[in-house]
Amino acid sequence: MRVLVIGSGGREHAIVRALARDGAVTGLHAAPGNPGIAALAGTSAHPASDPADIAALSRELQADLVVIGPEAPLVAGAADAVRETGIVCFGPGADAAMIEGSKTFAKEVMAEAGIPTAASRTCVTAAEAEAALAEFGPPYVVKDDGLAAGKGVLVTTDATAARAHARSAGRVVIEEFLDGPEVSLFAVCDGTTAVPLLPAQDFKRARDGDLGPNTGGMGAYTPLPWAPPGLMDEVLATVIQPAVDTMRRRGTPYTGLLYAGLALTTAGIRVIEFNARFGDPETQVILDRLETPLAGLLYAAATGGLAGQDTLRWRPGAAVTVVVAAEGYPGQPATGDAIGGLDESGCVPGAYVLQAGTAAGPDGVIRSAGGRVLDIVGTGGNIEAARAAAYEAASRIQIRGAWWRGDIAATAARTAVPAGADTSASSGTQQGGGIGS
Numbered sequence: 001m002r003v004l005v006i007g008s009g010g011r012e013h014a015i016v017r018a019l020a021r022d023g024a025v026t027g028l029h030a031a032p033g034n035p036g037i038a039a040l041a042g043t044s045a046h047p048a049s050d051p052a053d054i055a056a057l058s059r060e061l062q063a064d065l066v067v068i069g070p071e072a073p074l075v076a077g078a079a080d081a082v083r084e085t086g087i088v089c090f091g092p093g094a095d096a097a098m099i100e101g102s103k104t105f106a107k108e109v110m111a112e113a114g115i116p117t118a119a120s121r122t123c124v125t126a127a128e129a130e131a132a133l134a135e136f137g138p139p140y141v142v143k144d145d146g147l148a149a150g151k152g153v154l155v156t157t158d159a160t161a162a163r164a165h166a167r168s169a170g171r172v173v174i175e176e177f178l179d180g181p182e183v184s185l186f187a188v189c190d191g192t193t194a195v196p197l198l199p200a201q202d203f204k205r206a207r208d209g210d211l212g213p214n215t216g217g218m219g220a221y222t223p224l225p226w227a228p229p230g231l232m233d234e235v236l237a238t239v240i241q242p243a244v245d246t247m248r249r250r251g252t253p254y255t256g257l258l259y260a261g262l263a264l265t266t267a268g269i270r271v272i273e274f275n276a277r278f279g280d281p282e283t284q285v286i287l288d289r290l291e292t293p294l295a296g297l298l299y300a301a302a303t304g305g306l307a308g309q310d311t312l313r314w315r316p317g318a319a320v321t322v323v324v325a326a327e328g329y330p331g332q333p334a335t336g337d338a339i340g341g342l343d344e345s346g347c348v349p350g351a352y353v354l355q356a357g358t359a360a361g362p363d364g365v366i367r368s369a370g371g372r373v374l375d376i377v378g379t380g381g382n383i384e385a386a387r388a389a390a391y392e393a394a395s396r397i398q399i400r401g402a403w404w405r406g407d408i409a410a411t412a413a414r415t416a417v418p419a420g421a422d423t424s425a426s427s428g429t430q431q432g433g434g435i436g437s
Helices: 010-020 051-060 071-076 078-084 094-101 103-113 126-136 159-169 231-249 282-289 294-302 342-346 383-394 410-414
Strands: 002-007 027-032 065-068 088-090 120-123 140-144 153-156 172-175 182-190 194-196 205-207 211-214 219-222 255-265 268-275 318-325 351-355 358-360 366-368 372-380
Touching: 002 010, 002 051, 010 027, 010 282, 010 294, 010 351, 010 372, 051 065, 051 071, 051 078, 065 078, 065 294, 071 078, 071 094, 078 088, 078 094, 088 255, 088 294, 094 103, 094 231, 094 255, 094 268, 103 120, 103 172, 103 231, 103 268, 120 126, 126 140, 126 159, 126 172, 140 159, 153 159, 153 211, 159 172, 182 231, 182 282, 182 294, 194 231, 219 282, 219 383, 231 255, 231 268, 255 294, 282 318, 282 372, 318 383, 342 351, 342 383, 351 383, 372 383, 383 410
Parallel strands: 002 027, 002 065, 065 088
Antiparallel strands: 120 172, 140 153, 140 172, 182 194, 182 255, 205 211, 219 318, 255 268, 318 372, 351 372, 358 366
């Protein structure tokens, strides 16, 4: 099977790495890729956003399967364009990808499907925003209605800041705050059947103790020793399958990866958001644990064949990823800095490096090229061992001004936290309504 992966970040590096382990994959290409991906697959400096360009490259490479990583090309219709060429594509069409492209649309789907979520209001005018903020009260949760690269959400007790965010975004969704730990659950979908992957938890705030601004994600881990028994089955029955069924009834069948961001509140599971693709950085740890060959799974989803698939197999143990960020992230990140210590970091037992925001300079030196530069993945028999490996490997990276959170999976490594228990800032869990990935 010849597979083309669209994208250039740590998520795509994780996908390519998993595909490279699959004996059924006879050809592997990524566009545009990055220097780390280039060690595993062919790459080309090809646009990763324009649907027509992606379709043309798929034909040129005679791909048997195209996997689209980022959300922007999905919302733009890249999966539709590839499928129009007769090539199999893993990813929802533009109409279905609106489940991430518009939070208002996602709320409409949830209401129709009876999926539990936070009460919300879509606001366009300042008066509408003011009324919604007054209705729900602090902490205020204000979300850009459209795509915002994971940084379009503000959770604050400052009403002035909430108003300012609403004004700057134009069209926003304002909703009630959800308490309780957050969980990310992915499901591979073929338009009718959905197969859940391992749940994971990520860390959106920039600094230790869940302080600082929202980011695209500073780390993640799986499995979740504190998750309640039957969580995957409950989410599949009450969230994922109703969403898939509703999308099919609407005439926009959902084929691809459906990401459910969940809050485990004292009143039960509530959906914070849906995403239309593999989440970042949860993908890095989830695919590390997946033993079932990835290419066959994605191909089955893209061709309506999930019902006949065997039960997924998972490697024992745990995985933790720590994001190494550039100076200035999540604001204006510094770029162009040489990255040292990649070989040393990759030599730590149980650890490896996934490149995210990197590029090779004319001199061949790998340099920073984005806000989240590297994903350091640690593995081990339990979360404590995986976490230790990840941080040991991170300590060997040298990038001017680079930084990372020091508390990824810290609470999970110390103790199995029951659902609904300590979710204070020191616990390393995310606090409430709608911090998107």
